[in-house]
Amino acid sequence: MDNQKIIELSNITVKYGEKVAISNINLDIEQGEFIGVIGPNGSGKTTLLKLILGLLKPASGRIKIFGKQGRLIGRLRSKIGYIPQNPEIDRYFPIKVIDVAMMGRYAKYGFFRNPGKEDKKIVIESLEKVGMKDYIFTPFGQLSSGQQQRVSVARVLAQQPEMFLLDEPTANIDMGTQDVIINLITEIHKTQNITTFYVAHEINLLTQYLDRIICLNQSIFKVGPPKEVLNEEVLRDLYKVNVTMFPHKGHYFFLVG
């Protein structure tokens, strides 16, 4: 079981109309890997996640996921817990914290069935794990963005998926909450061995936990364990800025300049 491939991408290109978003992607992911995805804005990180989720069709190339050839459709997607990049929400939308988290359970059932007691229990446990249990009946729009992101994590936890696709879950939130979310995800990854994609710009917070990091710039610029892949030169070429590497407590930290 250990080395089972959960995703196989060969020669994938994805386009929006005529515009190539990612190209020539070859990537095999094993069950249980913790993968970081970095790259400048517009480098195709979100596109890569949407491709895996089956929301986008490759213009060319082959995709195999969960052992099945082809794009994921319909309810199979509920095997993936997805946190999209900065979801916009109307502050006055009539939805409470528990309702948002409950949406993680919705796709588990077909039509005509509503979540029951068991689902409620799972949802409340998930909210407890992210430290939001005291806010169950708070309108979602009244939370800070960090709290909203915690609830999003609770939603994907409640989904009990086989894979996480997290698109910048720690963008625009304070360092403390970033730390909480990263710890939470790494903890779940460790205990449940869930294959996890984590798109982030916070390289320093994250690299120590990653099995592999993908440096994306339309195609895969570099991929491998962070210690082997990341260095001043790679980051400079990727982000087009000068980067200096500092050793710190057995890890490396990168600063611009």
Place this chain on the structure above:
Amino acid sequence: MEIGGFLNLVFVQKSLLVSVLVGLICSLLGVFVILRGLSFMSVGIANAAFAGVALGFILGLNPIACGLIISLCTALLIGHISQRAELKLDASIGIFFAFTMAIGFFLMGLLPGQAEELRHYLFGTLILPSPFEIKLLISTTIIVIIAILLFFKEFYFITYNQDLAEASGLPATFLFYFLLCLVAVSIVSSLKAVGELLVTAMIIIPAASACQLTYNIRKALWLSAIFGITSSFLGIWLSFYLNIKKGLTVPTGAVMVIIATLIFFLAVSLSPKRGKGGYL
């Protein structure tokens, strides 16, 4: 004769029943319409429904059936455009909206003999809907209620975030079209009682009032239904009153919308979302 005396008349009772059903379906769907941001689209659908009715008169077909077909096609078309989002959405619907309205008025001009009858579909009338229209309204009410009961969680999810619903594995696009079709059918069913110019107001205003008052979606649906039925019932009742007691003919749609709007202002002034105290 006391004020309510005319309530004993059978056709008044039937009209009031029609008003209750119209108020109910418009206000229930309205909650999903405003939360999903479809208000403008529903105006476009209403315009198309009227153009369809006029077309029915010209072709000598059942006008309501014609309105139904045209408005369903329009709903699917507008939905399709919005899903592709190539043109900026409000611009494309704005163009469409003007076009369908122009067609409706143009066709009205071709039918001088039936202008009076067409006016009813524009402004709403006390004249009892045809048996066909009543059957349509009753069927629509049943369909809308069953659909909301069965697809509540799906509709809620797609109004909250359609992309996320799609990503979670729900057939979000299908549900979106289905919702638009329900709106189209409800608009056509309500056309004679409210009139196309104001039917969307009966969709939007009670729901907007309800959403002022609660963060609980189920309560929002209940409140919206109460506000919708109150407005349409009082609207028809007041129109009858003015007609029978004072000999005045006011467009029913206008009276309903005035009442709905008064309720809206009341809701806003009581709204906890405007920074006063707790919420329901």
